[in-house]
Amino acid sequence: xxxxxxxxxxxxxxxxxxxxxxxxxxxxxxxxxxxxxxxxxxxxxxxxxxxxxxxxxxxxxxxxxxxxxxxxxxxxxxxxxxxxxxxxxxxxxxxxxxxxxxxxxxxxxxxxxxxxxxxxxxxxxxxxxxxxxxxxxxxxxxxxxxxxxxxxxxxxxxxxxxxxxxxxxxxxxxxxxxxxxxxxxxxxxxxxxxxxxxxxxxxxxxxxxxxxxxxxxxxxxxxxxxxxxxxxxxxxxxxxxxxxxxxxxxxxxxxxxxxxxxxxxxxxxxxxxxxxxxxxxxxxxxxxxxxxxx
Amino acid sequence: xxxxxxxxxxxxxxxxxxxxxxxxxxxxxxxxxxxxxxxxxxxxxxxxxxxxxxxxx
Numbered sequence: 001x002x003x004x005x006x007x008x009x010x011x012x013x014x015x016x017x018x019x020x021x022x023x024x025x026x027x028x029x030x031x032x033x034x035x036x037x038x039x040x041x042x043x044x045x046x047x048x049x050x051x052x053x054x055x056x057x058x059x060x061x062x063x064x065x066x067x068x069x070x071x072x073x074x075x076x077x078x079x080x081x082x083x084x085x086x087x088x089x090x091x092x093x094x095x096x097x098x099x100x101x102x103x104x105x106x107x108x109x110x111x112x113x114x115x116x117x118x119x120x121x122x123x124x125x126x127x128x129x130x131x132x133x134x135x136x137x138x139x140x141x142x143x144x145x146x147x148x149x150x151x152x153x154x155x156x157x158x159x160x161x162x163x164x165x166x167x168x169x170x171x172x173x174x175x176x177x178x179x180x181x182x183x184x185x186x187x188x189x190x191x192x193x194x195x196x197x198x199x200x201x202x203x204x205x206x207x208x209x210x211x212x213x214x215x216x217x218x219x220x221x222x223x224x225x226x227x228x229x230x231x232x233x234x235x236x237x238x239x240x241x242x243x244x245x246x247x248x249x250x251x252x253x254x255x256x257x258x259x260x261x262x263x264x265x266x267x268x269x270x271x272x273x274x275x276x277x278x279x280x281x282x283x284x285x286x287x288x289x290x291x292x293x294x
Numbered sequence: 295x296x297x298x299x300x301x302x303x304x305x306x307x308x309x310x311x312x313x314x315x316x317x318x319x320x321x322x323x324x325x326x327x328x329x330x331x332x333x334x335x336x337x338x339x340x341x342x343x344x345x346x347x348x349x350x351x
Binding site: 001002003004007035037038041044096100103104 | 308312315316318319322334336337338341
């Protein structure tokens with residue numbers, strides 16, 4: 001019988017932590033002032049909404065999860081949680097999280113959260129994932145929306161700056177997942193998922209990773225030039241952007257059976273995204289501190 | 295066709311470990327529900343604030 005830990009695992013806590021972090025940055029970088037308690041509740045609602053979409057994804061993809069080494073121990077394929085319970089759990093939490101966000105902040109943020117859940121579950125999981133090698137490119141929009149939701153929660157608007165944060169995560173998603181797909185290709189093949197290396201081959205995937213890395217490296221520094229970030233962010237994003245491009249180059253030039261660079265790039269990509277948003281957060285906190293004491 | 299003659303199955307007795315898991319799950323649901331109710335209450339009070347009585351009856 002499933003315990004509370006199994007239901008928590010359905011929420012994909014690791015993905016949820018990245019969503020919480022990027023939404024928090026969107027919320028704090030935004031110029032609006034949100035009460036601390038209402039901000040915390042909004043963040044909780046965004047986190048629960050992300051978790052709910054994770055549970056619905058596990059419900060829909062239980063057949064795929066059962067044949068992939070990375071996901072075989074998840075609560076449904078492991079037989080600890082029945083599929084129908086995961087669906088009910090995810091559906092219930094989706095409604096609750098959107099309602100709570102609407103109550104704590106505004107209807108734009110709630111609508112964006114509802115759209116994020118819809119996009120991840122219906123557009124990505126149910127449709128694109130099994131249909132096209134562009135699955136994670138288009139589906140990446142769901143993972144890129146949390147900072148926009150956070151921004152909307154704080155201000156009631158979703159301006160260009162919020163969509164710039166969206167763009168950074170959106171461009172980061174393909175090289176991140178394709179690096180993983182390169183060395184987990186067999187898993188995806190067995191599960192019948194048309195990931196880029198399975199459909200277009202590894203050489204094409206490596207070229208596309210490098211192309212995305214070049215664009216990401218350039219877009220990564222633009223918050224500074226848009227006046228959203230300071231020199232600290234510029235330095236971090238420039239250094240790590242060069243690192244991202246260099247690692248992608250080593251993926252591109254690696255021998256066909258050498259997956260070391262792809263594994264390195266996958267790990268580095270997580271650090272890259274975390275560091276960029278952390279730099280924005282640090283600068284914002286410093287500004288807030290200066291505002292308090294000046 | 296009638297199922298009148300079919301003996302109902304007695305539910306399988308839960309093992310002590312399963313009972314423990316069920317209790318933990320029930321406790322988690324109760325705590326989550328309580329926390330949600332308290333959160334909605336506090337958010338409502340904060341959003342409406344002192345204007346809670348400023349409405350036509």
